[in-house]
Amino acid sequence: MGNPLFLFQFIKTLEDERLLVFNFGLLKWKWDESIIESETASTDNVVYLLQRKMKKCSQESQMFLQCAACLGASFTLETINMIWQHQQREINADSLSTRHSTEELIMEMVEENYLEVEAHKDDKCRWVHDSVQEVAMSLIKEEDHDSFRRSIGEIWYQELGEENLEPSLFEVTNLLNAIRTGVTNIDFARLNLKAAEKARDVAAFDRSIHYASSGISMLPSNKWDSCPELTVKLYSLAAEAESFLGHHAKMESYCREVLSQESISILEKKDVYLTKLNSLTYAEMRFEDAIGLFLTILADL
Known part of the structure; x- marks a missing residue:
């Protein structure tokens, strides 16, 4: 957690709780070690200190910290202002004594x-330490954690629009993916495709798989009929990323799903075929199988 951060927060806590006070008459700090020890006996890590301190903030300040924690390690003032203004409109006016x-x-x-x-x-703002962001996130009730993060992502997505999300693509997509089970949303599936492509382009193949699989989970049950182009791109990208990580069984599973579809053309399946050929040739060294697959593709053209 970092000793300097712990030391700073510990001293600040002592001052806030008047366990450490400055005597202006004597021009020196005063404290009672026995009282400090009894009052802070369980305060042995910075997380506990921060939790204790944040929970003493006003309800408005705690809600603001929760919103900010969802925006990542750093964020622009424009973004937090956009999110907070929207949240303020949702908050019951009687629940906050003051509004800042x-x-x-x-x-x-x-x-x-x-x-x-x-x-x-x-x-632009940033958290002074990643543990501070983590503690701010912990202020969200556990049972509301995923739904709250999803709601922040929806606000961000709706306010900016898909065409303006590029600088914050990963952050917004991560928030929208907080809840995936039982969710069908083609727009969010398309956003996951963009995130998967961006992750692949920087060789973050594990993240690329995460986004591609998240996008697939958001497709409707009749995906091969209702949105075949988006579906084949997500499956093809997932297969490619799994191949790069050496997960050949998972790669084959995605490939089989695409290749078994009679409703799409062989040209639409080309990325999956390329992934299989690259895997057979460079990863598995199965040259004869690669040649056989290549001849099969030529025969089907």
């Missing part, structure tokens, strides 16, 4: 040493 602007809440979080404004980037 996004700028005021950001300043509060900076003063509490939760966030910092990035140097030379006045429009």
Whole structure:
């Protein structure tokens, strides 16, 4: 967790709880070690300190921290303002004693040493430590965790529109994927395809598989009839990424699904065929099988 962060938070906690006070008459700090020891006996890690401190914040500040925690390690002021304004409209006015602007809440979080404004980037904030973000995320009730993250992703997606999501593609897609079971959404499946392609292009094949499989899970049951182009792209990309990771059985499973579809042409299956040929040739060294597959493809053209 980092000793400097723990030390800072520990001293700040002592000061906030008046276990450490500055005597202006004597011009020195005063404390009682026995009282500090009894009051902080279980405070042996920075996570506990941060949880204890954050839970003493106002309800509004806690809700703001929860929203910010969903946006990643860093985020723009424009993004958090967009999300927070939307959340404020959803919050019952009677549930908050006061309402503060996004700028005021950001300043509060900076003063509490939760966030910092990035140097030379006045429009961007970041968490001072990843453990601070984790603790802020833990403020969300466990039973609401996935649905809350999904709701933040939906706000982000709706406010920006798919064409403007490129800089935050992974973050938004991760939030939308918080709930996948029983979800059918072609738009979100298409977003997962974009994320999978972007991950593949930077050789993050494990993430590419995650996004491709998430996209597949969001397709309707009649996917090969209703959205064949999107479906074949997701399956082909999943097969390609599995092949790069050496997961040949999983690659074959995705390939079989595509190749068994009589409703799509052999040209639409080309990416799957290329993946199989590359696997047979370069990974498995089964040259005769690769030649046999190649001749089969030529015969079907």
